[in-house]
Amino acid sequence: MKYKDYYEILGLQRTATQDDVKRAYRKLARKYHPDLTKQSDGEDRFKEVGEAYQVLKDTEKRAAYDRIGGQWQNGQDFRPPPHWDEGFEFSGARNEGSANPDFSDFFEAMFGGADTGVHSRQREMHTTRSAHDAKVAKDLEGAYRGAHFSASGQDHHAKVVVDLADAYRGAQRSISLQMPVIDAQGHVILQSRTLNVSIPKGVRAGQHLRLAGQGGAGLGGGSAGDLYLEIAFREHPRFRVDGRDVSLDVPVAPWEAALGANVTVPTPDGSVEMTVPQGSAGGRRLRLKGKGIPANPPGDLYVVLNIALPPANTENAKTAYDTMRQAFNFDPRANFYG
């Protein structure tokens, strides 16, 4: 188990006042909130900040945490000393519902179950590949915290990461979901299940797929809730996606750009032939209409020409460059300084 330095996470001294704690938390929460930042580690940072705040905003938990001492470093291997929390009185049911998917082992060991706070209702999602190379999403859904009683099951949400090619062709994927359920003893446990889902052709990142009746079970004979899968595309080294449009850089030789050429361009669904018009400048965007995501209407594929220079690493190549220099009265910086 790794020690968590909650003060360091919030950028605070150990002497910080409760007002300082709140201010630091609010500032960092705005900075890292997954809806407000595009930073890829935003969600993790947001959870970490939330966990730190859960402890430090609560004077009882903070006092118990402080008692462990300040000699530990963030990330250091840590074992809680025996009876470390002796004599501390915690509000709330400490030993019930201790599975909080969002918090660290450290938090669970020290304060497990003591919170009823904001982040306990957050959901967390991980995406990995299963042994069968199926696309796997694990949804750690906080729906069990739902406050109101209802006969119908709750609607659940999970994220699924698919390949761009799946949106071009449609695909069938096995998705593994984990969600907290309450067992007979009232404890929260994570339950896994696998769903086989058709990914419809033409789906775009950020869209939701609704699977009727696959959400939380209904109570007292009520109907089950729905499951919403939010679609994301796995990062692709070549293709960039903007809504239904897709773009990619295609390297061309200087003479192809200058004289025109036919080149083969890869798309997420096979290759196409494309004409590079003569006199193309580097960075020119060429549109292949309808070759984007096959939604209705379909998106376009944008090819950005990237002029690649052959290396001057042989005598012949050097001569060729020198011939070019003599053939052109060319100053690339003619209008550069003025």
Next chain:
Amino acid sequence: MKESVTTYLEGQIVEEDVEFTFVELCRASGASEEQLTMWISEGAFEPQGPRPEEWRFSGAALRRVRTAHRLARDLEINAPGIALALDLLDEIDTLRARSGRSYGRTA
């Protein structure tokens, strides 16, 4: 080995094929009816239909309501603040898309 036939669940693309009623949208987003009512009165969401019982929301509203719900929950933002935040987030998206188109994006 025994061959088994796997059936794959067919979903609906919410943004294209789904329309929500007020109650359905609350249920799907996790927002309370009171919250959503306040956000609507701030103009953050504009349902079709004259009366709340007849309101219809486009599927695309789900994403925005979920964002509003998370922001309200995590940062304790009130209804006018939510409306402002959603407007600003829309504007950021528009600007980002525009700058991505004109300059080309680094992956």
